[in-house]
Amino acid sequence: MPKTEGELRASVRELVRQEVEAGRIIPQSNSWSIHDAAFSRRLGQAGFLGMTWPRRYGGHERSTLERYVVVEELLAAGAPVGAHWVADRQSGYQILHHGSERARAEILPRIAAGECFFGIGMSEPDSGSDLAAVRSRARKTADGWRISGSKIWTSGAHHAHYLIALLRTGGPEAQRQGGLTQFIIDTRQSGIEIRPIYNLYGGHDFNQITFDDCWVPDDMMIGEEGSGWDRVTGELAFERSGPDRFLTTFPLLTKALTALSDSAQCAQAGQLADQDAAQIGRMLSHLMALRTMSGSIAGMLEQGEQPLVEAALVKDLGTAFEREIPERLRSLLPLEAMLGDERSLAHQWGMTMLQAPSFTLRGGTREILRGMIARGLGLR
Ligand SMILES: Cc1cc2nc3c(=O)[nH]c(=O)nc-3n(C[C@H](O)[C@H](O)[C@H](O)COP(=O)(O)OP(=O)(O)OC[C@H]3O[C@@H](n4cnc5c(N)ncnc54)[C@H](O)[C@@H]3O)c2cc1C
Incomplete structure (x- = not known):
């Protein structure tokens, strides 16, 4: 791994140059929406994912500025980084800081290897801007939580291994923002239906998802029960800046x-x-x-x-x-x-x-x- 920021920048440029020259990628605008799992795996092998995370979770213990340099170079070059984008930008951070030890140990190394992708489960059919009006629900049971409801506009859900979803866990007495919790939902289970929504140019980027009595174990909760509002607003600072x-x-x-x-x-x-x-x-x-x-x-x-x-x-x-x-x-x-x-x-x-x-x-x-x-x- 290169030592200085200048070397790091040069090594990302060189990697992209080789990828373009070999015809493996075509530089494009909006490249963080372009899914290319094989390219994400190669970035993982080069040490460019999970850069700031501890080594024990597959990370590389580099600074935020160093990660910024890598991300900036990949975007400026138009490299197809969409497959791992959400996982590396925000889901990994949520898991590292607020997830259980099992979630950290099982999921973070796979994200850093470019082999595990995430979707963002915030918007719902009747609440996009007004996130506190989320109605999809997680109900506590003896063996974890049962999920029902619907999410919409979920980018890349059809490729994602997991979603981090904001769900209502509090009863009617809980305040709008108080009764929310984030969960890591495994998309490869029965009870989840992911349907495409085609965009203006006929592409399939986002989806509508329905959960019909899906299961989430206790240790796939993010933070404490009822902490969802704080967690989701913290996540948005990463997503927006x-x-x-x-x-x-x-x-x-x-x-x-x-x-x-x-x-x-x-x-x-x-x-x-x-x-x-x-x-x-x-x-x-x-x-x-x-x-x-x-x-x-x-x-x-x-x-x-x-x-x-x-x-x-x-x-x-x-x-x-x-x-x-x-x-x-x-x-x-x-x-x-x-x-x-x-x-x-x-x-x-x-x-x-x-x-x-x-x-x-x-x-x-x-x-x-x-x-x-x-x-x-x-x-x-
Ligand atoms: C390409 C794309 C990808 C997306 N990917 C994801 C994803 O992966 N996961 C996810 O959860 N969501 C995703 N979204 C959803 C996105 O976050 C929402 O579309 C957005 O937050 C707006 O919500 P809405 O569509 O329900 O519109 P609404 O909330 O219904 O808003 C409609 C209009 O009313 C305005 N409006 C609403 N409330 C107010 C207010 N209080 N004051 C002033 N104006 C207001 C809005 O600005 C907007 O112009 C994606 C959207 C797009 C376009």
Whole structure:
């Protein structure tokens, strides 16, 4: 494993370069939604998953900043990291800090090896933004818990080995946020039905799940009974602040800028038109500001803080930025966005246009984030 951050960055770049050259991966935007189990396994073998976790659980005891460097490089390169994304970004942290010893010992080494994938079981058919209105229920029995209810929009559930689901455990006397608990649910059991929901471009990324009297053992509870609200809000700080919230369309931007600088007009003029250069400069300066903000939140998370408002700010600004890139390219590129050859700029641009509306919805909508920011600033 490389020693310095510079060496680490170079080694991720080299790994991706070899993967692309061998034709094993095709760089794409929104690559943290692209499932490639074999690539995740190779990242695990290279020591790039579970990086901050203790060695006894399969981790590598590297710093949060070092993990940030690896994640940032993979996203910027458009590498298909979707298979392990949720497990490595947030589920592993939940298990390490709030899971039972059995969950840690059995699950974390498999995540770090790139062989175990997770889904996020938060949203329900009647409660997406309003998480405290969750109705799916876990009922205590002699041998554990029985689960019934439904989750929706669950990304990658059809590939996931487990979900971490937020469920209602308290009776009617429990307050909305007080009667919730998180559980690790094994998806490979009877009583679970995972049905696809097809998105705007006809792809199958997310699902609706129904639980009909499924079973969860006691030691697959996250934290204490009734601690679900604290656990889920802590998890959202990880989900909302990382470089995945502003680098989703960076591979499209770099591909477009390369094409632009190679284009005949540019070569003849010897430089970009002033207004084009100003647009590109503006995008890159926003990117640098977002990167600084996201990096400082990574530092706060490492100190054990829960920077919820700061994470909401990064996600709100970052996802608006990554949505803006395909729009801005309209006035910069001398071609049309069009689906066709997967490797072409036109295709990647067209695909990004179809994916972009989801960027500001997944992980919490802009309205909800702005409400949190307003409350954090004392405006509500
Ligand atoms: C691509 C994608 C992947 C996703 N993956 C997952 C996943 O893996 N797991 C998971 O659990 N969920 C997932 N989601 C769900 C996502 O978190 C929800 O869609 C989101 O939180 C909004 O919930 P909703 O769809 O129920 O909309 P609603 O909550 O019904 O909101 C509808 C509209 O009303 C607005 N609104 C709602 N409440 C308020 C309020 N109090 N103030 C102001 N405006 C408000 C919202 O901003 C939105 O514009 C995913 C969503 C997408 C698009």
